[in-house]
């Protein structure tokens with residue numbers, strides 16, 4: 001393994017699949033017959049607020065019945081033991097990375113356990129249901145929505161992520177189909193800057209050809225193996 005100091009890990013729904021959370025584009029990836037892209041938009045929220053809030057209320061409730069799996073735990077171990085730079089960028093809105101203990105973590109698509117006020121823009125931790133739920137703790141408006149980046153909105157922490165990609169020696173993508181930008185383009189940015197690139201996924205993703213190496217299998221097997229490899233080589 002070449003000299004590595006700085007690692008960026010991107011995760012997607014596939015890393016949480018073995019914890020029991022459905023992926024977006026798999027056979028269970030539909031909700032009431034709709035594609036998630038039809039529900040998770042500002043237009044859908046404006047047209048049918050109840051539908052969108054209910055979708056995320058159900059997802060928030062589902063968190064109570066799941067736990068981190070071996071892949072989340074392995075990344076938390078990497079976070080604790082890796083002496084160089086590390087950034088875990090997740091597209092997931094669940095809290096399984098942090099429950100496993102990961103600290104150097106960004107939720108680029110937002111979080112189920114956070115609320116965003118449409119009136120004042122305030123963000124605050126949130127548990128429970130949004131339908132019939134509380135008012136904004138900052139401005140008292142009755143305008144809370146899920147703190148989720150909808151299609152057409154800007155993901156969080158783009159500057160931070162771009163800087164990490166510019167400095168990365170190794171970029172690793174785990175459990176994501178590579179269908180949604182900007183995350184799907186991170187492999188190209190990292191490669192352009194000279195980073196080594198590795199994909200760990202159940203099946204080839206849309207961007208598999210962009211990676212120097214692609215390993216196919218379950219995240220719960222591949223991620224602990226890779227973490228062991230990286231920590232041993234250091």
Ligand code: OAD
Nearest residue numbers: 012013014017023024025091175176177201202203218219
């Ligand atoms: P997808 O559902 O598009 O892709 C999940 C990927 O994980 C697929 O390539 C699967 O083959 C793979 N996979 C499934 N089970 C796996 C396992 N046990 N181990 C390893 N890989 C497995 O989910 P994402 O790529 O995360 O956006 O989707 C990206 C974004 O699209 C999401 O963040 C969400 C969605 O619309 C927003 O909500 C804004």
